Amino acid sequence: MTLKxxxxxxxxxxxRTHQISAAVFxxxxxxxxxxxxxxxxxxxxxxxxxxxxxxxxxxxxxDKVTVMRVCKGLEERxxxxxxxxxxxxxxxxxxxxxxxxxxxxxxxxxxxxAYQRLLSPLTLAQRQQLIVILETLTxxxxxxxxxxxxxxxxxxxxxxxxxxxxxxxxxxxxxxGRGKAAPRS
Numbered sequence: 279m280t281l282k283x284x285x286x287x288x289x290x291x292x293x294r295t296h297q298i299s300a301a302v303f304x305x306x307x308x309x310x311x312x313x314x315x316x317x318x319x320x321x322x323x324x325x326x327x328x329x330x331x332x333x334x335x336x337x338x339x340x341d342k343v344t345v346m347r348v349c350k351g352l353e354e355r356x357x358x359x360x361x362x363x364x365x366x367x368x369x370x371x372x373x374x375x376x377x378x379x380x381x382x383x384x385x386x387x388x389x390x391x392a393y394q395r396l397l398s399p400l401t402l403a404q405r406q407q408l409i410v411i412l413e414t415l416t417x418x419x420x421x422x423x424x425x426x427x428x429x430x431x432x433x434x435x436x437x438x439x440x441x442x443x444x445x446x447x448x449x450x451x452x453x454x455g456r457g458k459a460a461p462r463s
Contacts, residue, residue, distance in 0.1 A: 299396055310385040313341070315348050317389055319381040323358065323374045326430055330369040331360075341426035357381055380381035 297377060302450070303314045312320070318338045323329065329337070335345035348378050349372060352358045357378035377390040420427060 303392040303397050306388040306395065306412045307385055310388060311379060312385050316352060317385055319348050319352060320374060320378055323372055324382055327373045328371040330363055330371060334372055336428035339425050341425040361446050
């Protein structure tokens with residue numbers, strides 16, 4: 279194998295792209311002091327307040343240790359709170375504080391700038407193609423992932439198309455754990 283072969287391997291290129299993505303995000307969001315992981319947690323909680331840490335981890339494809347570490351840092355900064363869940367005393371529900379909501383709003387512009395910067399070398403068609411390819415890879419190899427990805431989706435309708443990476447059981451009402459699980463058809 280030559281160095282050129284190494285540098286053209288998908289794993290090398292994906293790792294390098296991730297390094298660049300993290301640097302672009304951190305540079306863009308330095309003024310608000312958020313990492314991509316912290317921004318992800320705040321964004322999910324803004325849409326689904328009160329998730330337990332396990333479901334939060336799965337919604338972002340984080341392992342439990344990572345989401346606990348990120349939540350601890352956000353909690354120390356007063357951006358989130360962990361409370362006993364209304365649905366189970368054994369679970370902790372995670373919610374944004376008013377300060378967390380405010381910081382998330384401030385971070386949206388810089389985060390969008392990071393997204394635009396990351397994709398700036400690509401044409402619109404290449405951007406769309408990249409997303410399709412990355413989704414194909416992540417869905418096709420989901421069983422090999424170290425941390426599961428369980429996207430938070432609205433309740434399924436009879437004619438809804440469900441991604442292959444979604445588990446075979448869904449909640450009837452919502453994705454907040456309030457409904458009873460029912461097999462998908």
